[in-house]
Structures are given as structure tokens and as C-alpha cells.
Amino acid sequence: xxRAVWLIVRKDLTVEVRSRELAYTTLFFAVSxxxxxxxxxxxxxxxxxxxxAGVLWLAIMFAGNLALGRTFERERxxxxxxALMLVPAPRPAVYLGKLTxxxxxxxxxxxxxxxxxxxxxxxxxLAHPIWLVSVVAAxxxxxxxxxxxxxxMLVRARSRDVLLPVLLYPITVPVIIAGVRGTMAIAxxxxxxxxxxxxxxxxxxxxxxxxTLALWTFEPVMTD
Amino acid sequence: MPKWxxxxxxxxxxxxxxxxxxxxxxxxxxxxxxVQKVFYYHMPSAWIFLTASVxxxxxxxxxxxxxxxxxxxxxxxxxxxxxxxxxxTLVTGPLWARxxxxxxxxxxxxxxxxxxxxxxxxxxLILRQYxxxxxxxxxxxxxxFGMANVPFIYVSVNYWRTIHPATTVVPKLxxxxxFPLLFCLAAFYLLMFLLMKLRVRVAEQxxxxxxxxxxxDEQA
Numbered sequence: 275x276x277r278a279v280w281l282i283v284r285k286d287l288t289v290e291v292r293s294r295e296l297a298y299t300t301l302f303f304a305v306s307x308x309x310x311x312x313x314x315x316x317x318x319x320x321x322x323x324x325x326x327a328g329v330l331w332l333a334i335m336f337a338g339n340l341a342l343g344r345t346f347e348r349e350r351x352x353x354x355x356x357a358l359m360l361v362p363a364p365r366p367a368v369y370l371g372k373l374t375x376x377x378x379x380x381x382x383x384x385x386x387x388x389x390x391x392x393x394x395x396x397x398x399x400l401a402h403p404i405w406l407v408s409v410v411a412a413x414x415x416x417x418x419x420x421x422x423x424x425x426x427m428l429v430r431a432r433s434r435d436v437l438l439p440v441l442l443y444p445i446t447v448p449v450i451i452a453g454v455r456g457t458m459a460i461a462x463x464x465x466x467x468x469x470x471x472x473x474x475x476x477x478x479x480x481x482x483x484x485x486t487l488a489l490w491t492f493e494p495v496m497t498d
Numbered sequence: 499m500p501k502w503x504x505x506x507x508x509x510x511x512x513x514x515x516x517x518x519x520x521x522x523x524x525x526x527x528x529x530x531x532x533v534q535k536v537f538y539y540h541m542p543s544a545w546i547f548l549t550a551s552v553x554x555x556x557x558x559x560x561x562x563x564x565x566x567x568x569x570x571x572x573x574x575x576x577x578x579x580x581x582x583x584x585x586x587t588l589v590t591g592p593l594w595a596r597x598x599x600x601x602x603x604x605x606x607x608x609x610x611x612x613x614x615x616x617x618x619x620x621x622x623l624i625l626r627q628y629x630x631x632x633x634x635x636x637x638x639x640x641x642x643f644g645m646a647n648v649p650f651i652y653v654s655v656n657y658w659r660t661i662h663p664a665t666t667v668v669p670k671l672x673x674x675x676x677f678p679l680l681f682c683l684a685a686f687y688l689l690m691f692l693l694m695k696l697r698v699r700v701a702e703q704x705x706x707x708x709x710x711x712x713x714x715d716e717q718a
Contacts, residue, residue, distance in 0.1 A: 427636040427639060428636065433630075436628075440621050444617040444644075445647055448647065448650035494565075494639075
């Protein structure tokens with residue numbers, strides 16, 4: 275199982291390292307999002323308090339949506355989806371492999387986004403780096419856990435490009451609420467560790483429930 | 499349809515026709531006055547909204563587990579009930595809130611989770627409508643997530659604050675207010691039951707018609 279997951283991750287990363295298609299498009303799109311938000315929200319060099327956290331998560335959400343759609347579209351276009359489904363490994367392994375690939379890609383994007391948002395919105399995001407990394411990683415995992423399942427489900431559906439955000443955004447509302455609130459609490463001048471811990475534990479609970487549900491649903495929805 | 503269906507429709511119609519009279523009998527609530535009477539339609543529709551969401555989630559889980567399309571038809575009918583009664587809830591709520599809290603909308607736990615639950619039911623129907631063949635299975639997966647999602651939204655927003663009345667007020671209501679509430683609740687549940695029955699029946703007929711077309715194609 276672990277070996278199958280690793281092989282799928284390695285395959286995705288090899289394809290990505292050779293083409294760099296997803297990394298470049300996702301990153302460019304995320305940076306453009308942040309810039310558009312900066313143009314509309316930062317006035318006279320100052321943004322309203324707490325806006326930075328919201329912008330960071332919106333950019334992650336939009337860019338994540340794009341990356342999720344593309345990663346399965348690639349399999350469909352090159353007609354390798356069937357091969358992936360025929361892999362002599364349990365279906366959940368395919369899901370976990372894809373999920374890991376997406377999470378790695380999004381974390382790399384966030385490594386650029388966080389300093390950019392901190393700079394443009396004068397948010398003290400980097401004041402408590404360990405907490406920030408935990409909140410961002412937990413939120414990304416939750417978002418990607420639902421997103422990977424839905425993107426995989428929709429790969430054979432009609433009008434999948436429009437349907438992915440339609441399904442994904444309402445379902446991931448709690449991740450976004452917890453992520454934004456947690457990040458906002460980290461950027462506060464009077465840092466309260468209890469508040470951050472609360473949102474982080476909510477994100478962790480979300481991750482556990484949604485990965486479990488996704489592992490359970492992946493098999494029936496991906497079987498014809 | 500079974501024989502009792504028409505009589506049940508009649509009973510339901512009569513209950514809804516006389517419900518304004520029953521509600522008018524109830525005394526005015528001391529601080530909110532007339533507008534509080536929205537409550538007699540708001541709360542029953544909110545209960546139906548929640549019941550239908552749970553029915554949709556459970557039916558979807560059973561559909562995914564067994565592959566029996568009977569459960570899928572139940573889930574579809576329930577999702578439509580969620581959209582319908584959710585709309586009633588989300589329209590009557592702000593009407594009351596405007597008077598009681600002085601604002602149309604607050605991002606309170608109950609209200610936010612209701613709105614998101616309603617949106618997920620819409621997403622479910624959109625997916626089934628535009629997803630093409632096989633989308634009922636995908637929609638069932640979505641419904642499962644929708645059901646698991648609600649407690650999270652509830653907890654997350656509740657941590658901010660809440661001003662929505664708690665459900666604990668219901669058993670404490672005096673009879674003069676409790677009776678109209680129970681009457682409306684019964685009328686709404688009957689309505690939901692009949693609408694679901696009808697919708698499942700329509701879906702069954704559609705499935706049968708599709709099967710007939712398919713068999714004709716095979717013969718030709």
C-alpha cells in the first residue's frame with residue numbers, strides 16, 4: 275500500500291519536474307490573485323486589519339481549484355486514467371498518491387504566497403512560524419482531501435470545470451473559516467496561543483473526518 | 499399511488515388552510531409582537547430542512563453501499579425537499595430577524611450552517627442535472643460530505659457567538675403557543691412526506707420508461 279502510494283507520488287512528481295506545467299501555472303495564478311486583491315484592498319499603503327489572512331486563503335482556494343482540475347485532466351487527456359485505475363493496488367492508494375502530490379504542490383505555492391501576502395498586506399504572518407506552518411499545512415490537507423476526491427469523481431462528468439468549484443467551495447467552508455481565523459489569530463499583536471490551538475484542532479478534526487470519508491467513497495464512485 | 503394518498507392530500511390541504519386561524523389564536527409574544535408569528539412556519543420548515551438533509555445523506559450512503567437505485571431516488575427527492583424547505587426557512591428567518599434583532603442577516607452558527615447546507619443541496623441537484631451519465635453516484639458522494647460537514651460549520655461559527663434562540667425554548671412554551679407550533683409541525687411533516695412520495699413515484703416512472711426505451715432499442 276505504502277509502496278503503491280509512493281510510486282504514484284513519484285510518477286506525478288516526475289511528470290511535474292519534467293514539464294513544470296502545474297507548478298508554474300498554479301503559482302502564477304495565485305500570485306496574480308494576491309496582486310488583484312492588493313490593488314483592490316490596500317489603500318494608501320495600508321490594508322484593513324486581518325485582511326491578509328483572508329487573502330492568503332482565498333488565493334490558496336482559487337489556485338488549489340485550478341491545480342486539482344488540471345492534475346486529473348492531464349490523466350484524462352493522455353488516457354492514462356484507465357491505467358491508473360487498473361493499477362494492481364487498492365483504490366485508496368491511488369487516492370492517497372494523488373492527494374500527496376497535490377499537497378506538495380500547494381505547499382510549494384504557499385511558500386511563495388505567505389511572504390508575498392505578509393509584505394503586501396503588512397500582516398505579521400511570520401511572527402510565529404511554527405504555528406503558521408501547522409495551520410496552513412492542516413488547512414491545505416483538508417482542502418486537498420476533499421478536492422482530490424471531487425476532482426477524481428468529476429473527471430468523467432460533463433462540464434467538470436464548472437462543477438468542481440460548485441461542489442468544492444460549499445463543502446470546504448469550514449476549512450476556510452478555521453484557516454482564516456487561525457491565521458488571523460497568529461497575526462494578532464496580542465498572540466493568544468489558546469485561540470490558535472482551538473482552530474488548529476478543528477482543522478485536524480476536519481482532516482481526519484474528511485480523509486476517512488474520502489477513502490471510503492473513492493472506491494464506489496470510481497468504479498463503473 | 500396507494501388509496502389513502504388522496505385523502506392524505508386533502509387532510510394536508512385542510513391543515514394548511516386552517517393553520518392561519520390556529521396561529522391567529524396564539525397570544526402575542528411580549529417583546530416581539532406580531533412578527534414572532536413567523537416562527538410557526540419558520541421552525542417547522544427548518545426542521546423539515548434538517549430532516550430532509552439527514553434522509554438524503556443516509557439514502558446516499560445506502561445507495562453507495564448497495565448500488566440499489568431505490569435509495570438514489572429517495573436521496574434525490576430528499577435533496578429537492580432540502581432546497582424547497584431551506585428556501586422557506588431562509589426567507590422567513592430574516593423577516594423575523596429584521597424585527598427581533600434589527601438586522602436581516604448575521605453570520606451566526608445556525609444561520610451559516612443552514613445556508614451552507616442549502617448550498618450543498620443545490621450543488622447536489624446541479625451535479626445531477628449537468629454531470630451527465632453516472633453523476634448520481636458522484637452526487638451520493640457529495641451528499642455524504644454534506645451531511646458530515648454540517649457539525650463542523652456549526653462548531654466553527656458557534657465559537658464567534660450566537661444570538662439565534664436555542665431549541666431549549668420549545669418544551670417551555672405555554673400550551674397556547676405550543677399547540678399551534680405542533681399543529682404546523684404536523685402539517686409540514688405531512689406535506690414533506692406526501693411530496694417525497696410523489697417525487698419518488700415520478701422518478702420510478704422515469705426509470706421504468708428509460709428501461710422500456712432501452713429494451714426497445716435492443717430489440718430493434
